[in-house]
Amino acid sequence: MSEALTTGTALYGSTESEDDQHAAFTNGDVPVAVYGLGKMGLPLASVYADVTGNVTGADVDPDVVAGINAGENHIAGEPGLDELVSELVSRDAFRAVSDPAEAAKDARVHVAIVPTLIDEDGAPDLSIMESVMRDIGSNLKEGDMVIAESTLPPRSCVDRLLPILEEESGLELGEFGLAFCPERTASGRALEDIRGAYPKIVGGADEESTRVAELIYGHINSNDVLSVSDTTTAEAVKVFEGVYRDVNIGLANELAKHTEAFDIDVTEAIEAANTQPFCEIHTPGAGVGGHCIPYYPQFIMKEFDTETPVMQAARSTNDEMPTYTAEHVLDGLHAEGVDPSEATTLVLGLTYRPGVDEIRATPSLPIVERLVEAGVDVDAVDPVNTHTDAFEAAGANLVDLDDIADAYDSVVLVTPQEAFEDLDLTSLAPQGGRLVVVDGRQSLTELRGHDAVHYRGVGINV
Numbered sequence: 001m002s003e004a005l006t007t008g009t010a011l012y013g014s015t016e017s018e019d020d021q022h023a024a025f026t027n028g029d030v031p032v033a034v035y036g037l038g039k040m041g042l043p044l045a046s047v048y049a050d051v052t053g054n055v056t057g058a059d060v061d062p063d064v065v066a067g068i069n070a071g072e073n074h075i076a077g078e079p080g081l082d083e084l085v086s087e088l089v090s091r092d093a094f095r096a097v098s099d100p101a102e103a104a105k106d107a108r109v110h111v112a113i114v115p116t117l118i119d120e121d122g123a124p125d126l127s128i129m130e131s132v133m134r135d136i137g138s139n140l141k142e143g144d145m146v147i148a149e150s151t152l153p154p155r156s157c158v159d160r161l162l163p164i165l166e167e168e169s170g171l172e173l174g175e176f177g178l179a180f181c182p183e184r185t186a187s188g189r190a191l192e193d194i195r196g197a198y199p200k201i202v203g204g205a206d207e208e209s210t211r212v213a214e215l216i217y218g219h220i221n222s223n224d225v226l227s228v229s230d231t232t233t234a235e236a237v238k239v240f241e242g243v244y245r246d247v248n249i250g251l252a253n254e255l256a257k258h259t260e261a262f263d264i265d266v267t268e269a270i271e272a273a274n275t276q277p278f279c280e281i282h283t284p285g286a287g288v289g290g291h292c293i294p295y296y297p298q299f300i301m302k303e304f305d306t307e308t309p310v311m312q313a314a315r316s317t318n319d320e321m322p323t324y325t326a327e328h329v330l331d332g333l334h335a336e337g338v339d340p341s342e343a344t345t346l347v348l349g350l351t352y353r354p355g356v357d358e359i360r361a362t363p364s365l366p367i368v369e370r371l372v373e374a375g376v377d378v379d380a381v382d383p384v385n386t387h388t389d390a391f392e393a394a395g396a397n398l399v400d401l402d403d404i405a406d407a408y409d410s411v412v413l414v415t416p417q418e419a420f421e422d423l424d425l426t427s428l429a430p431q432g433g434r435l436v437v438v439d440g441r442q443s444l445t446e447l448r449g450h451d452a453v454h455y456r457g458v459g460i461n462v
């Protein structure tokens with residue numbers, strides 16, 4: 001057990017008045033540690049620091065730590081974050097360290113927002129979160145409050161996080177608090193979302209944990225703080241949001257595959273169907289990427305024995321969309337009399353969605369792999385993406401937007417980055433032939449019917 005703490009006010013089990021506790025939190029007397037300073041953690045730590053003036057962030061990536069301590073924001077595409085990080089660091093409201101245990105020593109509130117991923121078998125991989133819980137547990141003090149924000153399979157707090165905290169600290173729940181308060185933020189609008197685009201869900205391992213979480217997020221989030229019964233309910237809320245999205249996208253993709261059979265634009269029918277409030281069919285596309293939506297169904301399917309036919313069907317439908325998209329390219333080439341093994345393709349967009357530098361589960365990688373397997377010479381371009389190894393290993397030629405060839409046999413739009421908006425794809429048509437354009441995100445519909453283009457879309461009829 002660590003030595004008695006001489007600094008910092010404890011909130012959990014506090015006998016101070018509510019007003020004094022609120023004042024302690026907002027005037028920096030309650031030191032906060034945020035573990036994980038990535039796309040979600042850096043904006044979250046920044047909002048905590050903006051509210052409390054006393055946050056130590058911990059990240060195992062030394063470049064992340066060095067950049068932050070130099071007042072720099074390493075997350076692109078987040079409005080307001082550059083200025084906020086710089087201002088907070090300049091007034092020492094926020095500093096970063098590379099050892100989570102060091103951050104835990106003086107903190108009285110511990111917020112974990114590190115990756116919770118899936119392993120090669122698709123099972124939830126909570127190893128990073130559990131490692132952080134050990135770092136916190138070995139420095140836990142009576143009165144500390146632990147908050148998990150990373151998405152977790154239901155029951156993770158009670159079955160996995162709490163036992164680690166109690167074992168490492170020698171303390172018991174009731175001497176410290178634990179709550180699950182899911183991050184409901186989308187990249188590209190993180191500060192806006194964290195500060196209150198939606199109600200903040202909080203679920204405590206006991207009543208006092210819920211009270212402290214409500215106190216904290218009443219200051220962090222200007223929207224409502226919605227307390228639920230316990231940590232498992234809060235974990236379920238977050239996973240349900242993501243599973244709903246994956247299943248809904250799976251329905252959209254399954255309907256889109258009927259475009260030719262119906263001889264209609266399925267996307268037009270979806271848009272019209274969504275004009276009444278009981279229908280909200282999502283958008284069909286080249287696939288479902290990121291380390292959230294494709295992962296969260298596994299947090300139920302792979303974690304519990306109860307049958308999940310709906311989730312599994314949607315997951316496999318969504319996982320087939322990259323191949324479906326690549327086959328559109330190959331079929332288009334055949335229709336144009338071009339042998340794929342002698343063809344060229346330009347893949348537009350590699351990150352899992354526009355503006356976010358993240359390639360986990362990105363549809364573009366299986367699309368590249370399928371085209372290379374068919375013998376196509378693949379160029380790939382994405383000005384947002386900084387992760388190139390996987391695409392090079394898959395056989396793609398990574399090119400800058402200024403260096404794309406004068407002509408290709410085909411182009412496939414996987415992720416509509418803003419930088420592509422000014423591209424005149426018709427100028428890339430091969431000499432004496434038509435350019436096969438496969439539009440994976442309904443972003444190039446203006447090319448339908450162009451005499452230099454053989455257009456194919458997902459959910460778009462031609």
Ligand SMILES: NC(=O)C1=CN([C@@H]2O[C@H](COP(=O)(O)OP(=O)(O)OC[C@H]3O[C@@H](n4cnc5c(N)ncnc54)[C@H](O)[C@@H]3O)[C@@H](O)[C@H]2O)C=CC1
Pocket residue numbers: 035036037038039040041058059060061064100113114115116117128131132149150151152183184185186187291292
């Ligand atoms: N990315 C998103 O859109 C959303 C993500 N989430 C949840 O947040 C989690 C984190 O997501 P991102 O911030 O996007 O991940 P990220 O990959 O952008 O950042 C994770 C950061 O954690 C650091 N890290 C890894 N191991 C660590 C350790 N042991 N101690 C301290 N830091 C460590 C990494 O160096 C990295 O900087 C996700 O796994 C998910 O559960 C929730 C809502 C939205």
Ligand SMILES: CC(=O)N[C@@H]1[C@@H](OP(=O)(O)OP(=O)(O)OC[C@H]2O[C@@H](n3ccc(=O)[nH]c3=O)[C@H](O)[C@@H]2O)O[C@H](C(=O)O)[C@@H](O)[C@@H]1O
Pocket residue numbers: 151183184185186187241242245249282283284285286287288289290291292293352353
């Ligand atoms: C329920 C919900 O909307 N969750 C959001 C989601 O954000 P995320 O960054 O994963 O992006 P996303 O818009 O869900 O897209 C995920 C993937 O799905 C694809 N996608 C998305 C919507 C759609 O109608 N069709 C479709 O094919 C996208 O192209 C992308 O490849 O997941 C985040 C998360 O939980 O990590 C969450 O905080 C965000 O609010």
